[in-house]
Structures are given as structure tokens and as C-alpha cells.
Amino acid sequence: MIIDQLHDFNFSFSEAIKLQNNLASKIIREDQPLDVKLIAGVDVSIGRQGSTGRAAVVVMHYPSFEIAASSVYEGEVNIPYIPGLLSFRELPLIIPTIERLNVVPDLFIVDGQGIAHPRRLGIASHLGLFTGKPTIGCAKSRLCGEHAEVGMHVGDSEFLVHGDDVIGKVVRTKKGCKLIYISIGHRISLETALNWVLKLCKTHRLPEPVRQAHMAAGRYGTQ
């Protein structure tokens, strides 16, 4: 399985890229039959020394926004941060966190890119292949791609384009705040992904489940 490839991964730059290209071809970019009642936000914090980390997943009921479940998991981080290879660093912490939840989320929103990635396999997409569930990539900054200037009003957005591909949407979810980068993770369309994010960003810049997960992950190693 994919999880073995990841766990026993003898870190090699070229092998990692081959694996990503392989997995990227399995990503489904269209909507799947989907009845969303439980939405999960996923985030990871890294310790000062950079050798340990804490993953957090917070699951909320929709549309009540009540917290249905949450889970945190701490462990060693063996791979350094390398732009484009984030999933190899964080998924080993995220997977166990999700396995410890007492509910099964219908939709995952991950703090990072989906297909808005050089090889179309950001961490949200990679996670989608693990869970088999619909996932959305919601990043706070750009990894690749270009876009027109985005208006200053809430809801204003522009397509994120890389080469000949539309890889995501850049959107202003809060007045005068930085943009966020939305992309397909897996088993969902870009339009649907953006709609969900907008519905979950009523009060803050980031989708509520992701914001909650970010707070739950806290600042690891600082306490």
C-alpha cells in the first residue's frame, strides 16, 4: 500500500518525485457522490529543534459547526522541509491522527496545497489517496503557478495557472487580508472546493475546521 511506501521510504529525491508523478495520475478532479455532514480540518506544528511535531485534526458538524471530534498525535519528524515534498514530512504524523478519530469525516480540508503543486500532488492530494475521501487543499501562500491580481473585496478570486493547467483558485476570504490558495485535493471539483471554503470562512480568513486544527496543534515544543 501507499502507506508502506511512505513509512519505509528511504529518502531519495528522485524516488520521491517518481512516486509523486505516479500517485498524481490517480487523483480524481471531479465531484463524487457526497453528502457532507462531518468536515475535518488538518494541520501540523513542528518543534523548535525541528525533530518532533504534533498533528491535529478537528472534525465539525455541518452546518451547525459544532465540534464532533478531534485528535492530536505527536511523533518524530524525520524528513526536512523541502518545497514540493511536504507530504513526506507531515503525513506520517497526520495519518495516525486520523486513525485515532472516533468518527469518519466526509470531507478533509488540509493546510497546504492539493494539485497546486509542481507535480500535482500536494499534501492534500496525497492525503486524499490515503483516506479515499474528498480532500481540499487550502494554503496560506503560493507554491507554484501564477494569477491575476485579486480584488480587495471578500469573495474576489482569480484562477491559479501553471503551464497550461488551471491548478487552483486564489481567493480573498477576509477584507484586507492575505489571499488563500484553494485547490482540488482529491475526489472533488475546483468549483465545489471553493464553495465549501467560502461557506466555512464566515468569520475568519481560514476555513473554521482548519483554524480549529491549527489552534489544537498549537506551538509544539514551546510549552
Add this chain to the structure above:
DNA sequence: GCGACAG
């Protein structure tokens, strides 16, 4: 060769 570069 040089710059860019999720978290």
C-alpha cells in the same frame, strides 16, 4: 547558472 520555494 540563478531565483523561487506549501509548511
Add this chain to the structure above:
DNA sequence: ATCTTGTCGC
């Protein structure tokens, strides 16, 4: 991501 205080604006 993390290191860090106060401060300006919605």
C-alpha cells in the same frame, strides 16, 4: 513551520 512586542486597522 519557528523566532517574537507592540501596534494599527476592521
